[in-house]
Amino acid sequence: MAAEGRVLSVASEAVPLIKTGGLADVAGALPEALAPEGWDMRVMMPAYPGLLAKLGLAEEVWAAPDLFGGPARVMKGRAGEVTFLLLDAPHLYDRRGGPYSEGGHDYADNPERFAALSWAAAEVARNGAADGWKPEILHAHDWQAGLAPAYLRYGPQTGVKTVLTIHNIAFQGIAAPYKLGVLRLPGWAFSAEQIEYYGNISTLKAGLVTADAITTVSPTYAEELMRPEFGMGLQGVIAARARDLHGILNGVDEGVWSPESDPNATPYSSKDLKAKAENRVALAAEFGLTPGEGPLAIVVSRLTDQKGIDLLVAVLSDFIEAGGSLAVLGSGDPVLEAAMRRAADRWPGRVGVRIGYDEALSHRMFAGGDAVLVPSRFEPCGLTQMYGLRYGTLPVVAATGGLNDTVIGATPASLSGKAATGITFHPVDAGGLAGALRRLTELYADRALWTQMVRRAMKAEVGWAEPAARYAALYRSLMT
Ligand code: ADP
Numbered sequence: 001m002a003a004e005g006r007v008l009s010v011a012s013e014a015v016p017l018i019k020t021g022g023l024a025d026v027a028g029a030l031p032e033a034l035a036p037e038g039w040d041m042r043v044m045m046p047a048y049p050g051l052l053a054k055l056g057l058a059e060e061v062w063a064a065p066d067l068f069g070g071p072a073r074v075m076k077g078r079a080g081e082v083t084f085l086l087l088d089a090p091h092l093y094d095r096r097g098g099p100y101s102e103g104g105h106d107y108a109d110n111p112e113r114f115a116a117l118s119w120a121a122a123e124v125a126r127n128g129a130a131d132g133w134k135p136e137i138l139h140a141h142d143w144q145a146g147l148a149p150a151y152l153r154y155g156p157q158t159g160v161k162t163v164l165t166i167h168n169i170a171f172q173g174i175a176a177p178y179k180l181g182v183l184r185l186p187g188w189a190f191s192a193e194q195i196e197y198y199g200n201i202s203t204l205k206a207g208l209v210t211a212d213a214i215t216t217v218s219p220t221y222a223e224e225l226m227r228p229e230f231g232m233g234l235q236g237v238i239a240a241r242a243r244d245l246h247g248i249l250n251g252v253d254e255g256v257w258s259p260e261s262d263p264n265a266t267p268y269s270s271k272d273l274k275a276k277a278e279n280r281v282a283l284a285a286e287f288g289l290t291p292g293e294g295p296l297a298i299v300v301s302r303l304t305d306q307k308g309i310d311l312l313v314a315v316l317s318d319f320i321e322a323g324g325s326l327a328v329l330g331s332g333d334p335v336l337e338a339a340m341r342r343a344a345d346r347w348p349g350r351v352g353v354r355i356g357y358d359e360a361l362s363h364r365m366f367a368g369g370d371a372v373l374v375p376s377r378f379e380p381c382g383l384t385q386m387y388g389l390r391y392g393t394l395p396v397v398a399a400t401g402g403l404n405d406t407v408i409g410a411t412p413a414s415l416s417g418k419a420a421t422g423i424t425f426h427p428v429d430a431g432g433l434a435g436a437l438r439r440l441t442e443l444y445a446d447r448a449l450w451t452q453m454v455r456r457a458m459k460a461e462v463g464w465a466e467p468a469a470r471y472a473a474l475y476r477s478l479m480t
Pocket of ligand 1: 021022025300302329330331356362381383
């Protein structure tokens with residue numbers, strides 16, 4: 001059935017089963033995006049509590065009497081458009097909290113929990129699953145799957161090729177050195193050339209040195225990762241593999257993110273924007289806002305330093321005084337949550353804040369907002385700026401990572417060339433963001449120009465077709 005080949009994708013989260021961040025969107029979207037290209041991709045993931053029940057009919061395709069301290073089996077089944085291989089190992093995954101932590105504390109045995117995922121994946125790749133399915137490619141995502149290419153490299157040789165994708169270099173899979181044997185790693189691998197990282201084990205580094213190819217989720221982030229400001233200690237390791245490093249942007253699921261068919265809002269299109277104005281009125285009401293003359297900006301984000309939320313807090317007063325208003329949906333750092341709540345108290349009717357996670361509300365915000373603010377200090381790819389493009393909610397973004405690769409900032413040249421789709425700023429500091437918000441207010445005041453930009457942004461290509469073709473080309477190059 002697979003004309004091109006079979007790929008085992010290994011990830012710690014994937015939609016539609018479980019999501020804490022963008023990784024889940026990507027891992028869940030890739031199989032469907034690659035299918036038209038002739039690829040048969042399955043996703044291996046832990047069977048967190050409740051997930052097996054969501055698979056419907058499931059079939060056991062692998063088992064081990066002792067996988068890092070208890071029995072384990074892999075169950076194959078479908079969810080949405082994805083064929084999952086769920087690793088059922090209750091001693092590792094039957095926990096009350098989230099996939100990685102409970103009550104803000106990481107599980108102490110996370111190294112074993114995700115080494116087990118990597119081990120089972122490497123075994124299925126090496127020997128095939130019980131239903132006869134054997135991949136040509138193992139595609140590992142982030143530190144949780146970083147040991148899968150290492151197990152394939154350090155064990156008996158196979159023809160299986162490996163790809164590691166970095167979704168965020170900030171998470172490196174650090175384990176104490178005494179865990180080497182527990183994690184079934186050979187003693188000789190504890191060296192600076194292999195998996196040792198400042199005296200510890202790094203499962204991300206293990207993947208970086210052993211995978212046949214490395215990808216990250218935007219061309220700009222690929223370049224940034226080789227610099228000390230962004231590489232977070234791994235810049236040298238990545239630079240040494242520059243020839244095998246590829247930046248491939250994430251796509252947006254256009255079935256879910258389309259203003260023409262979004263069930264959460266009144267539909268509109270680039271040709272007919274009238275209903276966007278209605279959605280704006282509804283959004284303002286929902287947040288208790290009475291917008292001034294200026295733009296209604298939105299933020300849908302984890303509230304963390306990475307996302308530059310502190311910068312926004314610092315420069316908000318000028319934006320509000322110039323007539324802007326702001327609706328925020330997010331959660332994260334309690335200090336930033338509190339700062340946002342204070343802003344809402346200080347400017348009632350102009351700043352509205354919802355602390356929490358709410359998918360449907362996020363859709364209504366993109367449908368009704370004028371601009372989406374993404375002032376991230378680093379952003380491997382970023383999804384919300386692409387939702388903003390789709391919905392004509394113009395992105396105001398830091399010129400970093402994937403933000404830099406997806407938004408064409410308004411400059412005299414890009415405006416006269418009819419190319420601008422948003423606003424970009426650099427350096428990523430309070431002054432930079434303040435300037436970008438002034439520019440936003442100015443551009444919004446020129447309604448003809450603004451509407452042109454909105455229409456153009458809505459036509460930008462942000463789907464999976466192009467990224468899927470690039471992954472397919474990479475797999476093909478590894479198989480020849
Ligand atoms: P990251 O993975 O670093 O958090 P991304 O932009 O790649 O950032 O992906 C974040 C995803 O999570 C997007 O789909 C975004 O819409 C969603 N999201 C973030 N915070 C919230 C929230 N509070 N409510 C609903 N969706 C959210």
